[in-house]
Amino acid sequence: MIEQGSQAEIVRQSLKKRYRKERRFRMYGRVAIAVALASLLLLFVDIIGKGYTGFIKTTITLDVTLDGEAMYLDDPTDKDQMSMADFQAPIIASLQGYFPQATERSDVRQLSRLVGSYAGNQIKDLLVDNPGLLGSTQTLEFLVHDTVSVYVKHAGDEAYSVRLSDQQKGWVDELVEKGVIDTGFNDVLFSRGDSREPTNAGILGAIMGSLLTMIVTLVIAFPVGVSAAVYLEEFAPQNRLTDFIEVNINNLAAVPSIIFGLLGLAMFIGLFGMPRSVPVVGGLVLALMTLPTIIISSRAAIKSVPPSIREAAMGMGASKMQVVLHHVVPLAMPGMMTGSIIGMAQALGETAPLLLIGMVAFIVEVPDGFFSSATVLPVQIYLWASSAEQGFIELASAGIMVLLAFMISMNALAIWLRKRLERRW
Template identity: 80%
Template sequence: MNDQRSQAELVRRSLKRRYRKERRFRLYGMAAIAVALCSLVILFADIIGKGYTGFVKTTITLEVPLESGLMYLEDATDPDQLSMADFQAPIIRALQSYFPEATSRQQVRELSRLVGSYASNRIRDRLKAHPELLGTHQTFEFLVHDTVSVYVKHADNPAYSIRLSEQQQRWVDELVRQGVIQTSFNDVFFRRGDSREPSNAGILGAIVGSLLTMVVTLAIAFPVGVAAAVYLEEFAPRNRMTDFIEVNINNLAAVPSIIFGLLGLAVFIGFFGMPRSVPVVGGLVLALMTLPTIIISSRAAIKSVPPSIREAAEGIGASKMQVVLHHVLPLAMPGMLTGSIIGMAQALGETAPLLLIGMVAFIVDVPDGFFSAATVLPVQIYLWASSAEQGFVELASAGIMILLAFMITMNALAIWLRKRLERRW
């Protein structure tokens, strides 16, 4: 009797220890999830906190006197006079109408630095298109200088250093009070390419470059990857050669992406002489990098098709090709599409291989074709993040938000396709 009681007590103690271990294991898992979620929240909070102001532009609206004597311009239709005219003087005169006491050379210099450096180009382009405006007063909305934009948007943030003099700060405060300087949605960010001045820089060139590069990547990687997966899974004989190919495909999926950049630099640019910094070369490099992922996911999707489907098709007289094209591929396509979209999302966020083929170049114009000089979103973010101007910090964070939006959308599309198209057996 005592032996039975002691045996039951041992079992009870053993169960208590096991249950304690299980509770600790659950707590460890919950703690790991909590740490991951907190890290994710901190990351997104930091990115959004720095980047939301990138979607805000700061402008100044001035009544500019287009006087010929002020600009040393007698004939607005003469290209030589337009190239030699002083288009900064009307802007300074417009600012002096608010601050007539600013007459010394130092004050005039500080006053001129309130407006962005491209403001004079706006006046020149307007007169070039409408010469009849010479001698009139016209209302212009200019982008302010980067230092003014930082002051207006981050004056209370100690993380940003204010590079305006006290006199300039008083002028800006007065112009803001009068409504001359205002903030609004930054449409410039979505309409222009890169610029040396943060207030004029946009992300449209990088978005178009990324789309063109992804089109080339998808056009090459998806058909080649699916064809390779179908051959290896359905037609290739089982021998040492196919085993060697399969092992190397799995190894290529783990190769650092910069190796593919070196390959593209040596083969596409060095051997074939293709131009640097174009979407075609970038797409070829990313296609090579994405191929192993698409092949592996496509093979897994083909393996998931039940053998009974093949046997039933062969039983009614279908050939091997008909079995694959009419039965296996349609059933495996959801998994193939999911793997391809995930591979494309990975390629969209790659930077290292594209740096080696020259897509790190400073590109102002929006690319208009597959052979136009271009950059991509992650490289553009890298360029802005490494710039010294404070205005590029918020642009880099805003670019990260856009890149994350693209990647989340692509992953959500992959999940939706899987749920929408998959079949359960």
């Protein structure tokens, strides 16, 4: 009886010890999840804190007199006069209307730096489209200089005004109080390509470049990947060659992406002589990188189709090809699409392989075709983040937010397709 009691006590102690371990294990899991969520939250807070101002533009509205004498312009239709005219003069004259004491050359120079460098081009384009406006007074809205924009968006914080003189700060504060300088949604960010000046820079060119590149990637990677998966899973004989191919497909899925960039540089540009920095080459490189992911996910989807489907189709007299094309592939298609979308989302965020094929170039124009010079969103973010100007750092964080929105949307679409189309057996 004593021995049985001691055995029971040993069992109870063992159970208590095991339960304590289980509680600790659950606690470690909760702590790990909490740390991961806190890190993710910290990352998002940092990105949003730096990037929300990238969605804000700062403008200055002025009554500008298009004085031909001040601009040294008599005929807006004369290209020679237009190339030599001073289109900044009317803007400076309008600003001097608010600060009549600014008559010295140094004051005029500081006034001119309140407005973006493209303001003169805006007046030039206006006169090219409407030559009859010469001599009239127009109310025009200009983008301010990037230093002024950063100063206004951060409410005069001294940490963001190191490149403004005290006199310029006073002028800006006065213009803000009068409502001449105002802020609003930065539509420029989504309507223009890159620029040397942050206030004029946009991501439309990068978005179009990413779109064109993803189209090429999808058109090549999806049919090739699905076809390879179907062959390997349904038709390929089980021999050493097939095993060798399967092992290498799994290995390729773990190869660093920059290796695919080197392959694209050597093959498509070096061997075939294709142009650099075009969506076609970028799409080919990303297609090579995405293929292993699509093949592996497609094979897993094909394996999930029950053997009874194949047996029933064959029992009805269907051939092997008919079984695969009419029954197996349609039932496996939701899984194939899910894996392909996840692979495309991964390709959308890639930078390293595209740097090697020249898609890091400074591209101002929005690409209009698959062979136009272009860049992509991750590379555009990389270029802006490499710049020292605060305005570009804000744009880089805003670009990250846009890129994350695209990637989250693609992953959400993959989850929705899986839930909507999957079959339970």
